[in-house]
Amino acid sequence: MSSQQDTNVTNLPDRTASSTTNGTTGTTNGTTEQNPRISLALVGGGIAGLCTAVSIIKHSPQIDLTIYESCASFREIGAGVAIQPNAKKALALIDPVLRTAFDKISTNSLWPSKQEYWFDIRVGIDVEGKKAGDLVHSPKCPDGQVAVHRAKFLDELVKLVPEGICQFNKRVTEITEERGEDGDFKMHLKFKDGTEAVHDGIVGCDGVKSKVRGFVAPECEPTFTGKYCYRGVIPMHQAIEVLGEEKAMNNNIYMGKHGHVSSLPIEGGKYISVTFFGNRPSWPYTDWILPTDHLAMLADLTSKNWSPFILNLIPLTSHNTIYALFDQLDNPLPTYAHNHALVIGDAAHGGTPFQGSGAGMAIEDAYVLGEILKCVTARKDLRKAFLAFNQVRKERTQAQVRTGRESGHFWAGDDGEVGFGDWEIMRGYMDTRMRWIWDVDLEWAVRVGRVFMGVDEA
Ligand SMILES: Cc1cc2nc3c(=O)[nH]c(=O)nc-3n(C[C@H](O)[C@H](O)[C@H](O)COP(=O)(O)OP(=O)(O)OC[C@H]3O[C@@H](n4cnc5c(N)ncnc54)[C@H](O)[C@@H]3O)c2cc1C
Known part of the structure; x- marks a missing residue:
């Protein structure tokens, strides 16, 4: 499954090309007679799930969205979360309203x-x-790096998600797929409360203990x-x-x-x-x-x-x-996508918090996925869209897992090569180690994704 899906894009678009537009055609609700509405489930309503929901609701009217959250309400445990410049940029790209709301509740030094x-x-x-x-x-x-109280951030995200989209107390326990006569996949979900649901596609935003990951990439458990x-x-x-x-x-x-x-x-x-x-x-x-x-x-x-x-x-x-x-460093996922199922956020690339970037990567995922989903006009497009996401996101997010672990050793003086007393070398590391995370062109990733989907030419 993985090696085939992980095909390379050889012709990449010009970096100076204009930014993306909505790839959908047809009626104002994004559907046509030939292409009926697409039902998509997000499993998990944390930062990854809610940011993705905000993007889909704003940009993809052809998609009927449902969020299944295992808890009784949206909630974040823990205290502050640091948000790096790349993630702030992604929030603005998802929705300037979200970025403005975020800026009001975030704090720098x-x-x-x-x-x-x-x-x-x-x-x-x-x-x-x-x-x-x-x-x-x-x-x-x-x-500028800022920090935000997790629960307050979630509150701002929830304000942008219409009521009724989320079903609470819905813990997904089993996922199966079925291929219909038309060749389209249907995703079947079973929940802990005994109920079931069927969707055209699912996105696992269900965190580091993800259930959806077991379907997409079996035996890739975090260590x-x-x-x-x-x-x-x-x-x-x-x-x-x-x-x-x-x-x-x-x-x-x-x-x-x-x-x-x-x-x-x-x-x-x-x-x-x-x-x-x-x-x-x-x-x-x-x-x-x-x-x-x-x-x-x-x-x-x-x-x-x-x-x-x-x-x-x-x-x-x-x-x-x-x-x-x-x-996930010891058991990286060979792919984030399998047919009509995808994993994002910690479900795909759970890492250590030593670069303050796990939530940031989840926000980036949400932006890129939201843009790619704009191009989905028929159910069968979901497979290509999820593969495109995998294509443009896997390398960067897995690098974050690897460098996160390295950072943990560095800050703890366990680096092995550089230690206390090597102050000049350490300062050099400190100056440079976060740069690749901050200096990212997310719109470029979207353009590559659209080429991969066949929506744009290289
Ligand atoms: C100690 C610590 C400090 C951190 N500090 C930072 C930081 O400063 N900056 C930063 O960027 N990142 C930080 N991170 C990482 C960051 O918290 C995560 O990367 C981010 O929260 C991942 O978001 P997510 O939505 O992918 O997953 P989660 O936040 O785990 O959300 C998953 C959601 O899915 C739900 N769910 C789970 N299973 C199911 C199921 N079977 N069915 C239905 N719903 C389900 C859960 O209830 C939850 O709501 C830190 C992590 C830790 C542990």
């Missing part, structure tokens, strides 16, 4: 003098030549990366007492031995979102997110020599959880 920098990178332990808290480097991030983290949100005034204004109010990474800590202001500076990362050899539990408490966190992080100012943050965090970090 609070000091204007810090806003052109990605993070202030400091040591969080005493090392030769540097005291805990000392600045190592401030890599620039020209278009434990040897990394875990604790996350928390701390009121700004308390964070300032512990960290001081400069560190509390701006984006910071603290490098340690076999771990690192990141902190970002969120909600206009009312809180900071803080994450403590560490290493452990295995994860023997079925659940990947487990409750923990301050005592356990303190015992763990004290043994790793973190400076008192880092440890003093722990009692200020609430709703404490430990996250095991899994990714």
Whole structure:
């Protein structure tokens, strides 16, 4: 299945060609007599699912959309999520209204003098030549990295999705396909509540434990990366007492031995979102997110020599959880598409959070898929559309998984080649390692996808 589908596009379009237009023809609702409406299901209503829904609703009137979400409502767990310039760009491309709403709820470093920098990178332990808290480097991030409270971001997305499109408490448990006499595929979904549904196509946006992935690319389960983290949100005034204004109010990474800590202001500076990362050899539990408490966190992080100012943050965090970090690096998907089924977001390329880019890649996926789906005018086009998506998205998103793992080792001082003391080399790495993620031409990817679909000429 995979090798055939992974065909290369040999004739690529001119990078200077004009941007995409809606590829549909026919009536204003996008359908013609020959090409009846297309019913598409999105499995999962997280960032990937909702951003894709916003794009389809806005740009593809020929598609009848249903979102199946396993929870009782849309919800995001956890605290802040960093959004890089590439993802901000993708939000605007999906819908300028979405970008405007996002800009209102997102927060950069609070000091204007810090806003052109990605993070202030400091040591969080005493090392030769540097005291805990000392600045190592401030890599620039020209278009500004911001952070947003996850639940608030989801609220903004939900506002753009009409009521009735989403069905809640619908956990997909089984997926099968059937080929009709006309050659078109039908996708059959079974749910935990015993009900069933049939659609022309499905897009698995169901996260790192995806069910749809098992259908598209069997036996590609994520594996434990040897990394875990604790996350928390701390009121700004308390964070300032512990960290001081400069560190509390701006984006910071603290490098340690076999771990690192990141902190970002969120909600206009009312809180900071803080994450403590560490290493452990295995994860023997079925659940990947487990409750923990301050005592356990303190015992763990004290043994790793973190400076008192880092440890003093722990009692200020609430709703404490430990996250095991899994990714697809050891079992990459040979393809994201199989006939009329596709996976995107963490379902396709779940990675570690060390580049703050998993959600960003999901947003990029949503933009590119939304644009490609504009070209779908008949049910049978779904297969080509999903293959086109695979063609233009797989390499970049799998590179994010790989470099994410590498970044985890780098920030934890476990790189093997570069370590504490190699400050000049480290600064060079810090300046360059995110560039390929930020500097992306997503409209170019869409143009290649349209050529692959046969809508445009190369
Ligand atoms: C600790 C941590 C920190 C992170 N920090 C950042 C960051 O700063 N920046 C960044 O860009 N990324 C970050 N990420 C990554 C980011 O959270 C993910 O990449 C992003 O949330 C993926 O979105 P998604 O919609 O693909 O999946 P999810 O957010 O996992 O959404 C999946 C949805 O599908 C539903 N679902 C699951 N199974 C089924 C089923 N069988 N049937 C129906 N519905 C189902 C779920 O309920 C959920 O709503 C971080 C990740 C972690 C773990």
